[in-house]
Amino acid sequence: MRKWIWVAVIVVVSLAVGYTVAARAWGLPGAQLGNGQERKTETGLVCSLGQFITNLKDSGRYIRITLDLQAIDKDSLDQLTARYSELKTDIYALLRSKHYEELTGEEGLRNLQKAVLERIEVKCPGMARAVFFTEFIIQ
Known part of the structure; x- marks a missing residue:
C-alpha cells in the first residue's frame, strides 16, 4: 500500500514539474508574468503589467483583464518596467471610469486598447508600440 502512495506522489510531482517547464517554454496558462517582468516574443519585447481587477462605473459590474505591452526597443522596455x-x-x-456598454464587443475591446495606449503615451511617450489583452472578462 505504501508503495502505491509513493508512486502516486512521484507521478503528481513529475507532472507538476513537467507542466511548469512546458508552460514557461511554450507560454501555456500558468506561466504568466507579472510585476513588470519582461519576455522576448516574435512580435518584439513584451512587458507584462499583470492582472487588473476593478469595479466599473456601473453599479455591481467589474472587469478583470491581464495586460501586456509591446515595447519599441530594450531601452523603452526598461523604462516601462521602471x-x-x-x-x-x-x-x-x-x-474605473468606464461603463459596461463601452467595453462590450470587439469595438469596445479595441477602443480600450487605444485608450490604454494613449494613457501610456502620456507617461512614456514613444515607448510602447501595442497593448495586448491576454485575459478580458466583464461581469
Missing part, C-alpha cells in the same frame, strides 16, 4: 506602478495606477483609473 514605471510599472505608475502605469498600473493610471490604467486602474481608466478602467
